[in-house]
Amino acid sequence: MNEPDGTDTPWDSSQYLRAILRAPVYEAAEHTPLQRMDALSARLGCEVAAKREDLQSVHSFKIRGAYTCMRMLSDDERARGVVTASAGNHAQGVARSAALLGCRALIVMPTVTPRIKVDAVAALGGEVLLHGDNFDTAKAEAQRLADEDGLTYVAPFDDPRVIAGQGTIGLEIIQQDAGLDRVFVPVGGGGLASGIAVLIKQLLPNVRIIGVEHEESACLTAALAQGAPVTLGRVGLFAEGVAVRRIGDETYRLCSELLDDVITVSSDEVSAAVKDLFEDLRAISEPSGAVALAGLKRYASERGLAGERLACVVSGANLNFHQMRYISERAEIGEQREAILGVTIPEERGSFLRFARILGGRSVTEFNYRAAPGLDGSLEPGPARIFVGVGLSRGREERAEIVADLERAGYGVVDLTDDELAKVHVRSMIGGRAPAGLTERLFSFEFPESPGALVHFLEVLGTRWNVTLFHYRTDGADYGRILCAFQVGARGLSPEAEARELREHMDRLGYAYHEETEDPAAGFFLAR
CATH class of the missing domain: 3.40.1020.10 (Biosynthetic Threonine Deaminase; Domain 3)
Incomplete structure (x- = not known):
């Protein structure tokens, strides 16, 4: 890892803060809006806002972490090229970053990845290799290729440079609304939640950060129960953008220390949240992109929140069109x-x-x-x-x-x-x-x-x-x-x-x- 101080010790909060403030994300990413959801706010009795990371050029927040990490590589590392594993959104972030930085990018993607994401990676100039039926299998192949071909592995979440890039979202959120009570963040491998939490907890420690997982891929919940990262036997693929079997070591360390709560949501609840985003903002989110909103709704309802200012991250919009029929059918039940x-x-x-x-x-x-x-x-x-x-x-x-x-x-x-x-x-x-x-x-x-x-x-x-x-x-x-x-x-x-x-x-x-x-x-x- 390229540490700011040149050591191999884990970064502390101050190092993360400096890295986030210095992250060159706006060479590749957009400063996205925090939009109020009027209809949902009226229903819940709270002020609800959505951080629109689906509006990035690659329709996902992943461009922030990927570009920050690759920008920090040496000239020699970029000349040899990079390799990564991803269910889709990180892949597009790496492919786009490689195009901007002029280096080769080999992307190993699970065979179950939606076609829209595979095509998008190829269109951005990434070399796609479909391998395995889940993220972990694809990751093992990507790491093997990194060792064999001398490529630099760009981790999708468990890397301080990636975490720092994602943390710029937290900085934008509190700049856009410093009066927030709670921020809800989706958790797959934990990079997004870690980055947002490490930034906000240093600057506005009273803001509560809630991690939200899909119940069929709740690797952080399992890790918290065991006191260390564990590998899930299987994960569901409905919200494939967060379908990770094992939380990262560094992301687990940060999430376990900094998140105020972690909850899980069902496919029906996620489908209902996709519908809410469409009806309120005319945004079409992928399932994993609506996980945080589903958690916000469940949390507010179960705890009887009233009059609070709540924000959630809409993390992506790379939706397989044919999934919309299933989502539409399940949304009414989820609500x-x-x-x-x-x-x-x-x-x-x-x-x-x-x-x-x-x-x-x-x-x-x-x-x-x-x-x-x-x-x-x-x-x-x-x-x-x-x-x-x-x-x-x-x-x-x-x-x-x-x-x-x-x-x-x-x-x-x-x-x-x-x-x-x-x-x-x-x-x-x-x-x-x-x-x-x-x-x-x-x-x-x-x-x-x-x-x-x-x-x-x-x-x-x-x-x-x-x-x-x-x-x-x-x-x-x-x-x-x-x-x-x-x-x-x-x-x-x-x-x-x-x-x-x-x-x-x-x-x-x-x-x-x-x-x-x-x-x-x-x-x-x-x-x-």
């Missing part, structure tokens, strides 16, 4: 705005409508049903099981009330809101092929979305036709979409007469519809 229930109802006409009426004016967000065959494969009356989502305005309290209302009405209910299997897989697997002996016609509908829209649709639909398939999922658009199948051939009419009568009924409903009976997907997955 306690949606309940997911499994409900048993009688297999008879009108039961859908009676069930929906019990929910009252609440917004139904999802409704999945498929006629169930008997043991012999034939369609026979009996209980039906549906998968239903219900919008909430009062969180867990209202969720319990809904379950109680349905149970009083005689329905069997299973609350699946906190069931990971139900949220990830089961909700997409409801249905199947038609039972043997069932003939049905399949229709898709569109209708204007509003509170109670599904109940109104069922009321207009009536009970004349036996419904054998029903799928509805709101996606926040102005129009709701329903897929619905009706049993035909059981009323003694000719097929032509029954088809004509069914279409006449569809026309009288007044909703836009289209028959999907012959659709290839329906034939492959739904028809007998």
